Amino acid sequence: MADGLPMQIAASALPARVRIHEVGPRDGLQNEKAVVPTEVKAEFIHRLAAAGLTTIEATSFVHPRWVPQLADAEALLPLLDDLDDLDDLALPVLVPNERGLDRALALGARRIAVFGSATETFSRKNLNRGVAESLAMFAPVIARAREQHVRVRGYLSMCFGDPWEGPVPVAQVVTVARQLIELGCDELSLGDTIGVATPGHVGALLSALTVEGVPVSAIGVHFHDTYGQALSNTLAALQHGVSTVDASAGGLGGCPYAKSATGNLATEDLVWMLHGLGIETGVDLDRLTATSVWMADRLGRPSPSRTVRALSHKE
Ligand code: MG
Numbered sequence: 001m002a003d004g005l006p007m008q009i010a011a012s013a014l015p016a017r018v019r020i021h022e023v024g025p026r027d028g029l030q031n032e033k034a035v036v037p038t039e040v041k042a043e044f045i046h047r048l049a050a051a052g053l054t055t056i057e058a059t060s061f062v063h064p065r066w067v068p069q070l071a072d073a074e075a076l077l078p079l080l081d082d083l084d085d086l087d088d089l090a091l092p093v094l095v096p097n098e099r100g101l102d103r104a105l106a107l108g109a110r111r112i113a114v115f116g117s118a119t120e121t122f123s124r125k126n127l128n129r130g131v132a133e134s135l136a137m138f139a140p141v142i143a144r145a146r147e148q149h150v151r152v153r154g155y156l157s158m159c160f161g162d163p164w165e166g167p168v169p170v171a172q173v174v175t176v177a178r179q180l181i182e183l184g185c186d187e188l189s190l191g192d193t194i195g196v197a198t199p200g201h202v203g204a205l206l207s208a209l210t211v212e213g214v215p216v217s218a219i220g221v222h223f224h225d226t227y228g229q230a231l232s233n234t235l236a237a238l239q240h241g242v243s244t245v246d247a248s249a250g251g252l253g254g255c256p257y258a259k260s261a262t263g264n265l266a267t268e269d270l271v272w273m274l275h276g277l278g279i280e281t282g283v284d285l286d287r288l289t290a291t292s293v294w295m296a297d298r299l300g301r302p303s304p305s306r307t308v309r310a311l312s313h314k315e
Helices: 024-030 038-050 073-085 097-105 120-127 133-148 172-184 199-211 229-237 268-276 284-297 306-314
Strands: 019-022 109-116 151-157 188-193 219-223 246-249
Touching: 019 268, 024 038, 024 073, 038 073, 038 172, 073 097, 097 133, 109 120, 109 172, 120 133, 133 151, 133 172, 133 284, 151 172, 151 199, 172 188, 172 199, 188 246, 199 219, 199 306, 219 229, 229 246, 229 268, 268 284, 268 306
Parallel strands: 019 246, 109 151, 151 188, 188 219, 219 246
Antiparallel strands: none
């Protein structure tokens, strides 16, 4: 079991390979209390790429007033220019509106993500507008990105439960998901923003999306481990044909001392399960773990990832 290698026994009907969409530098750091220096962020992203991650969400072009942790996007992206030489590497950035798109395109971003909500209340709290108005705001962003051959991911948050509205009906999520696809999103990321989903609910949503014509190849899943369900939910999604999974190195963004703690699934915990199932990820788990230990030192607190803790306390 040493050296980041679980015993491998495959299970039936699972994908041969999973693409991990690493969200640590964006979703993770955005939800950490500490503001990390730009040079540390750049080194973090280089280390993640060296550990074999091929999709690394780098930063956000949301107004710095709302996300001060990521206010340095303009300074950060030029520090990643050397990574352009890596053919397989994608560095998507979050873009809230046309102004954000202009800033991202000016820096040569080739992939963007927009951030929508399946519920009215969260949409109003997070975006200051309802679901329909937020989609109207995204429409020109997505259209202009596509004109420039920039790939667009659509985050859909609160797909299972909402802190104000409670359980979210599957049909409501399907409606917004279809609208994002119709606007031109290449991929959706279904978010369990408060971590309340359980595997049957995941299966029900994915089945409904398939019935309504949203191809499983266009779906990624974004689970939070708030109630300890993130890996169970991931396995349910894999059994439904999903092969894109979001995770945050070291469980960044799940800092127990931060008010906004929401418990992103740790990439190491995900990789341990996937490698145990014989599913390829391209990730070197030891290198990734070392990166998360390094970042935990920068943040001044241990990683909440079980796998990081297990692998970094082996002697
Ligand atoms: Mg998250």
